[in-house]
Amino acid sequence: MTALRDGYDALLLDLDGTLYQGPQEIPGAREALAAGEQSCYYVTNNASRRPGEVAEHLTELGFDADESTVVTSSQTAARLLAENVAPGSPVLIVGTEALADEIRHVGLRPVRSFEDAPAAVVQGHSPATDWAILAEATLAIRAGAVWVAANLDTTLPTERGLVLGNGSMVAALRTATSREPLVAGKPAAPLMEDAMRRSKCVRPLVVGDRLDTDIEGANNVGLDSLLVLTGVSTAVDVLRAAPEQRPTYLASELDALNRPAEESLIGEDNRWSVEFDGSDLVIEPTSESAAPVDSAALLRAVTAGAWKFPDFSRITSTTPTVSAVVSGWGA
Known part of the structure; x- marks a missing residue:
């Protein structure tokens, strides 16, 4: 059997919502990754922790990780700043000390006050961000400082549910x-x-749980992607996805990496008929079967139709088992 992952030389993996939720591993994620030989790189928008801390958390959960395989938005933000301001320039930090460390690593000087005449502002997630530091950043940006945001995630998944992310704080400064x-x-x-x-990969696969970050990010650099429904994006989000946010593969969990690629590929499936009646997508099985409906497989087939007819109003079926699955999507 040729597994989905075998077509790629590296996995570029999101963390929150893909491998773990807060302090807890997503069930089966560790075993799914351990089953293959590809190199795994952990690519996170979260700028609140040092790469070593991220690697330590992953290791504690049983993943094979070290600091060299963790790529954070704070590291990339620091690189962008180093390319846009002079060496040694003061940079106002809106974020954690981990973010400040990355600024030091590229030869810039972290500060926390407008009075230090910052040449730039860098903004990453921190639960301690308050009005005072946002006010300092506002003054600096309005005075002409270069402004780099680690990410624009409006929400952040936690074990308690979605909470506001760095993008929500960025929106305040934008306003x-x-x-x-x-x-x-x-x-x-x-x-x-x-x-x-x-x-140093040639053909990597991007794996994540968010259409608006992981999948759109993959599309922006021309990479294939796998969306797993273990985090933020839902079945309805996939069905209504804009072209720039459409994944190559779709699965309910990470172990899809170890199954044949065609099982997770979004496209038509001869087990179901998907027709557009001018208003709704009408889904019917092509043969009578007592077998339970595979929700993920059905979603992949329906998604192909939904992307072809994006103005559909509803998804309907006269078959009770199919209708029950579709209603569970909230479509």
């Missing part, structure tokens, strides 16, 4: 300054480009 930041993290290209350089 206050009428400026747009340079963006390091997914879906912008710089982070993914850094991951590709670090891994």
Whole structure:
């Protein structure tokens, strides 16, 4: 059997919502990755922790990781700043000390006040971000400082559910300054480009749980992608996905990497008929069967139809088992 992963020389893996939720591993993720030989690089938009801390967390959960295989948006943000301001320049930090460390590593000087005349502002997620530091950043940006955002994630998955992410804080500064930041993290290209350089891969597969970051980020640099439904994006999100956010493969869990690629490829499936009646997508099985409906397989088939007819209103079926699965998607 040729597994999906066998067509690629490296896996560029998201973390939150893909491998773990907060402090807990997503069930089966560790075993799924351990079953293959490809190099794994952990590519995260979260700029709040040092790469070594991320690697330590992954190792504690049983994943094979070290600092060299962790690629963070804070590292990429620091690179962008080093390319845009003079060596030794003061950079106002809106974020954690881990982010400040990355700024030091590229020869820039972290500061926390507008009075230090910052040449740039860098903004990453921190649960301690408050009005005071946002006010300092507003003053600096309005005075002409280069502004780099680690990412624009509006939400952040936790074990308690979705909470506001760095993008929500970036929106506050955007409103206050009428400026747009340079963006390091997914879906912008710089982070993914850094991951590709670090891994020295020729044909990597991007794996993640968010259409608007992981999948769009893969598409922006021309890479294939696998969306797993273990985190933020839902079945309805996939069905309504804009062209730039459409994954190559879709699966309910990470072990799809170890099954044949065609099982996860989004496309028509001869087990179901998907027709557009001018308003709705009508789904019917092509043969009578008592077998349970495979929700993920059905979703892949319906998604192919939904992308072909994006203006559909509803998804319907006269077959009770199919209708029950579709209603569970909330479509």
